[in-house]
Amino acid sequence: MERDQQPGGRPGRRPTLADVAAASGVSRALASIVMRGAEGAGEATRERVLETARQLGYRPDSRARLLRSSRTRLLGITFTVSEPFHGEIVESIYAAAEAAGFEVLLSAVGAQRPEARAVETLLDAGVEAALMISPSSGPADLAALARQVPVISLLSAAVPGIDAVRSDDAAGIRAAVQHLAALGHRDIAHVDGGDAVASAERRAAYEESMREAGIGECIRILHGGAHEADGIAAAGELLAGRRPTAVVAFNDRCALGILEAAWRTGLRVPDDLSVVGYDDSQLARLDHVRLTSVSQDAAGLAEAAVACAAARIRSEEPDGLVLQPALVVRSTTGTPPD
């Protein structure tokens, strides 16, 4: 299979569109039409060109394509490389973008690499929109950015002028409480997120859904936080004295802390205590954890974000920016003791 040197081709170089055109006896323009599947080429020609392209091992040069075409069909993503959930969304964005006819350009944010830099890279590469997962830039910076290109933020609260795709936190908490109530729980406590951003909203949703379930008098909120240690600390107070039969935690890491504390205390989960997390992270799915958790639906968020970007690029108004989370029931919830 020696084909490093096609007839007329220059040695050692990647074949170009011109090579394909020459080899199949058409003009570059026509070859271009065929390669990108545009209309304006006869069936016979199309087949012939495609066949030579294949034989030559031709692949379009994305740099040249991007440079020339006004529509780059390129979607830029900023994400934090150390956030597992960002990874899930990124993966789903690839699928959604492909379906919508877009290419994806990734730009990681990290300790070494501020978000501003990550975004600049995307802009310089000619993306038509920037999807920013949990953007850390301030509203002013985002607004400035949004003047250059449509910006869609994921997982963050709305900022004026920026489309925000996120999931309905209140609905997620409600689903958790309703699930527990349906199992027969009445003593359902909430370990909140402390100072974390979404904490207040989730706390309010907990109170409201407890009342909706007719067990408003059982409301019990403990100060928690976003990490395992917070869950462990809260569990100390929670498991001493009158113990609830179920806990809704601020997030999975907090829930994991509660689980750890419960296990060490000798409590059986879910027989003695049911625990629900939030995020449906990798942690929740670990074989030995199998935590019931509220899933933010990475695929749904990704699709909505891509659809939103596509709409903005077409200068249309997007919609469907708020996704409904779903409760994923695993092994940490069951009927209450007795």
Added chain:
Amino acid sequence: MERDQQPGGRPGRRPTLADVAAASGVSRALASIVMRGAEGAGEATRERVLETARQLGYRPDSRARLLRSSRTRLLGITFTVSEPFHGEIVESIYAAAEAAGFEVLLSAVGAQRPEARAVETLLDAGVEAALMISPSSGPADLAALARQVPVISLLSAAVPGIDAVRSDDAAGIRAAVQHLAALGHRDIAHVDGGDAVASAERRAAYEESMREAGIGECIRILHGGAHEADGIAAAGELLAGRRPTAVVAFNDRCALGILEAAWRTGLRVPDDLSVVGYDDSQLARLDHVRLTSVSQDAAGLAEAAVACAAARIRSEEPDGLVLQPALVVRSTTGTPPD
């Protein structure tokens, strides 16, 4: 700060090098020289051009630059988005690449997106080398790829014709055993990785370092695996009957399974049992785990990989492809009981 319309500039468009050149009264070529810091421009001119560029908000268009220059100074990375350790390496690669004067292009591999596709994207974008983190492609595919561009694999065993940057597994295991032996442990068991790739090498290293430490008669190997469940299963056997005082696990997830089992059994770690993991993953660093683990030194691997790529691009032979891992001592190891 209205500067959407600079004099002579076209409305709503990003300023180009031509705009900068015109506005500062020099030729495009000279402006180009200044912008990329090449030599051949007077100090005064340089300042003036730079100043107008700043005023205009000019940023070079990377597509055009990439297209034109033979040296794209672009490094392509394939990584798996769901692997936390890959993320760490990616972050370090950014830093290393910048120091070496390279840009980084990320291409994610996932369930939706096979590695072959991820690599093609990189090639089409004109990368000068491909760094593949834990490549999943077969030797034949890798070899074919390596004929087009230098390929450096990270974290994987060497393949003929491909440079492999990895860490010295045997040394890592040895460090773990020596650490435990130094603490006074003699009964050090090993829960291996089952069928996992690196399992055999680590198992052999365990045996050898046990003998080196003069406790060859205490060698005890249990069948494990790469996941929590494997650790839990192995722990069942391990903790019944004559219990070792310490365990070296195949990796962090396996170690976590052992920890869980120990906690549930009521054992105190490290008072009753010391546990060492491998990978120094996020899991190991969780507040409530604080697992002593062998760190693969993401930064070192990243630097070595970038240096290797740079060498290959210059048609030189790389070296320093095998990194020494380091033991990170946390809270799961201590002196043996009694």
Added chain:
DNA sequence: GTGAAAGCGCTAACAT
């Protein structure tokens, strides 16, 4: 249906 010509924004020889 097909081809000729004109660039996209930039860099790199080659003049001056």
Added chain:
DNA sequence: ATGTTAGCGCTTTCAC
């Protein structure tokens, strides 16, 4: 030290 001249590989009118 500065400017001129060609393109990189591709897409996109616009003729035929």
